[in-house]
Amino acid sequence: MKNVKKLYQHFDYPLFITYIILALFGLLMVYSSSMIQGLNKFDDSTYYFSKQLKHVIIAIPVFLIMAAIPHRHYKEKKAMIAMVAVMLLSLGAVLIFGFGKEEVGSKSWIRTPVGNFQPSEFAKIIIILYFSSFFAKKNEKGTLEQFNKSIGPPLFILGLTAGLVMLETDVGATLIIVFVAMTVILASGLRFKSFLRMIVAMFLVLIPMIGILLLFKRQSILTGSRQGRLMAFMDPFKYPEGSGFQIINSFLAIGSGGLTGLGLGKSVQKLGYLPEPHTDMIFAVISEELGIFGTTIVLGGIGFIVFRAFSLGLKTKSPQARMLAFGLGSLFGIQTVLNIGGLTSVIPLTGVTLPFISYGGTSFILLSLALGILMNVSMFVKKEQSDKGV
Structure with a gap:
């Protein structure tokens, strides 16, 4: 408790605010965009x-609790072992008991006594915690550059996790999991040549796995809706009444806002033209x-979190803190890029939510948990610099 109080003296108020x-x-x-839907x-x-307000009320204590737990315990x-086991069991449970949106073939939710839960959101964070902890221990033992000893367990866990999430046909979450894992490896301190070898090995594991999934689960993964999203990405105006409808109306919404917008609550596109406007759109x-x-509020706020995370990663001398900072920063950054890139047709739509903005309890609470871990890293780095008189 004394150490926690001492750590909280370095509370990162800009990050919390x-x-x-x-x-x-x-x-x-969420209120403005969901009124008609409600x-x-x-x-x-x-x-x-009302439901999102409950999520926020739950999430803030989760954030503060995670900020108080020293990251070294992970x-x-x-x-x-416990984190990875819970992650894999929950992902496996989705395949047996899960449910989702039938129109896209997704099956990524499970029902619990306290509400519906999306294990793939949990998996994004666990992969960061596991990879940063694993490579930090290798760093301490001086075996980080011993390729054969460093590659097996994390690649197996990553391949299994990505495979289970892909079986849910949650493409967006699969991409995030793979990319945050790559970011943590890049921040591990491996020499560039070793990093490239590991990335090649990673894709040698993942590509055949994806090929096998497509061979046996092609109809579940490449549903009509997903094929429509790919075609709409190529040319949404070719399918204005079909798969391109959502993208075209997203263009109209963004374009009509201009500098000052139409005014709070005055969106036209939310009146049935944008499906589920309070979530990924x-x-x-x-x-x-x-x-x-x-x-600017959205991009500035999320951009500040990502910048803060990367700057912490560059300042700290702790390999684990560095990997956590870069991994968590990349999580917020990649998810934002996938969300905004999808609705601007820079990339195909993935259904990924916008961090801290979109409606969704699992996403908001778990991203708050992730930010709480980043807060602990921030306080650790500030204490680290304070002890050195920086």
Whole structure:
């Protein structure tokens, strides 16, 4: 307890304030973007807002609790085994008991006594914790550059995790898991040649696995909806009444917002033109209603979190803290790029949510948990520099 109090003397207030601003702004935009959906489905314009408010109320204590847990504990062997076991069991449970959106063939949720849960969101964080802990221990033992000893366990866990998530046909989560793992490896301190060898080995494991999945689960993965998304990505205006409908209306929403927007609550595209505008398409509504002002709040806030994470990674002398900082920063950054890139047709739509802004309990709470871990890393780095008189 004494160490925790001493650590909290270095509390990162800018990071916490940014988190609160994004959470409150997200609540505001969930209310604005979901009013019509709430009225049509539940005869309650505040339905989604009320649920998201509960998520925020739960998430803030989760953030503070995770900030108080020293990140070094994730390096303990029992903790690593427990985290990976829970992750794999929950992902396996999805394949047996899971449910999702039938129209896209997705099966990524499981029901629990306290509500629905998406294990793939949990897996994103566990992969970061496991990889950073594993390579930190190799670094301490001086065996990091011993390729054969460093590659086996993490590649096996990554391949198994990515495979299970891909079986859910959650392409967006699979991409995030693979990319954050690559970021952690890059930050591990491996020489560039060793890093390239590991990345090649990673893809030699993942590509055949994806090929096998496509061979046996082609119809589940390449559903009509997903093929439509790929065609809409190539040319959405060729399918204006079909697969391109969502992208075209996203363009209209973003374009019509201009500098100042149409005004809060005055979005036209949320009136049935953007399916589920409060989830993965919420950035389009923000652009339409609040223009550059609203998008600056979102991109500035998330950008600050990513910048803070990477700067912490560059400052610390701890290999584990460095990998955690880069891994968590890449998680927020990659998820934002996939979300905004999808609705602007820079990349195909993946259904990935916008961190801290989109409606969704599992996503918001677990991203808050991840940010809490980053807060602990930040306090550790500040204490590290304070002890050195920097």
